[in-house]
Amino acid sequence: MGAATSDNGTSSSSKKVLSLLFQFSAERTELSVPEMSELIGATTPSTYRYLALLKDLDLLEEGKPGHYHPTARVIPLARAAQLSNPLARIAGPLLREAADTIGETVMLQQLAGDQVVCIELAECDRPMRFTIQRGRSTPLGRGASGKMALALCPAETRERLLPAHLSQDQLDTYLAQGFATSNSEIDEGVWACSVPVINTRKNLSVLTSAGPESRIPEERKEQTLQTLQKSAQKIREKYSKLLI
Known part of the structure; x- marks a missing residue:
C-alpha cells in the first residue's frame, strides 16, 4: 500500500x-x-x-x-521533433507553393495539449510580411487557427476551453463552413484565415495564412481561402498515402 x-x-x-x-x-x-x-x-x-x-x-x-x-x-530536442514529424515534412513544399500563390505567410499548426503549435511554415517574399517562428503556440479559441482548431476538437474539449468571446454555435459554424478568420485578434493589423487539415485527435492540424489586413482586399481573401483549402486537401492526400 x-x-x-x-x-x-x-x-x-x-x-x-x-x-x-x-x-x-x-x-x-x-x-x-x-x-x-x-x-x-x-x-x-x-x-x-x-x-x-x-x-x-x-x-x-x-x-x-x-x-x-x-x-x-x-534546442536539439525541438529540432528532432520537427525533423521526425511526417506531417511537417510532407507539407513543406505545399506550403511554399501556397505562400507564392497567396503572397502571404502560410503555416501548418498542429494540436499540442491545449494549444496549436506551428510545425512548418513558408514566408512570402515581400518587404512587409507577417513573421512567425516554428514552435510558436496559439491557445485554442484565439485567432483564426485557434478557433478552427477548437472547432475540430471533441465536445468535452470544446466545453472545457471555450473562451468567453466564443459560443458553441460559432464553433459549429466554423466547422460547417470549413474555415475561420480573424482580424487583429492576436497581432495588431493582421488578418488571418485558417482551414482544417486533419481532424483526428492524434494529428489534429490546421493550415493558416496571415498578413497585413491593409493589403488584403475582399477578393484576395476569397483567393486565400480557396488556395488554403486546395493545399490542405493535397496534404491530406499525401499523408494518407504515407500511412498505407
Whole structure:
C-alpha cells in the first residue's frame, strides 16, 4: 500500500516537472518562481524542488535575478521533433507553393495539449510580411487557427476551453463552413484565415495564412481561402498515402 502511494507521488511530481518545462514557449521565454507556481498549480517549495531538478539537468538556467529560461540543451530536442514529424515534412513544399500563390505567410499548426503549435511554415517574399517562428503556440479559441482548431476538437474539449468571446454555435459554424478568420485578434493589423487539415485527435492540424489586413482586399481573401483549402486537401492526400 505504501509503495503504491510512493509511486503515485513520484508520478505526480514527474508530471509537475514536465509541466513546468512546458510552460516556456516562443512567447514566454522567461518565468519567475511565483509565475511558475501559479502556472503549474504547485506550492513555492515544491516549485523550487522541480526547478532544482531542471537546473541540475541543464535544462533551465537563471537569467536576470529570480527569473529562469530554457538552455540551449533543449534546442536539439525541438529540432528532432520537427525533423521526425511526417506531417511537417510532407507539407513543406505545399506550403511554399501556397505562400507564392497567396503572397502571404502560410503555416501548418498542429494540436499540442491545449494549444496549436506551428510545425512548418513558408514566408512570402515581400518587404512587409507577417513573421512567425516554428514552435510558436496559439491557445485554442484565439485567432483564426485557434478557433478552427477548437472547432475540430471533441465536445468535452470544446466545453472545457471555450473562451468567453466564443459560443458553441460559432464553433459549429466554423466547422460547417470549413474555415475561420480573424482580424487583429492576436497581432495588431493582421488578418488571418485558417482551414482544417486533419481532424483526428492524434494529428489534429490546421493550415493558416496571415498578413497585413491593409493589403488584403475582399477578393484576395476569397483567393486565400480557396488556395488554403486546395493545399490542405493535397496534404491530406499525401499523408494518407504515407500511412498505407
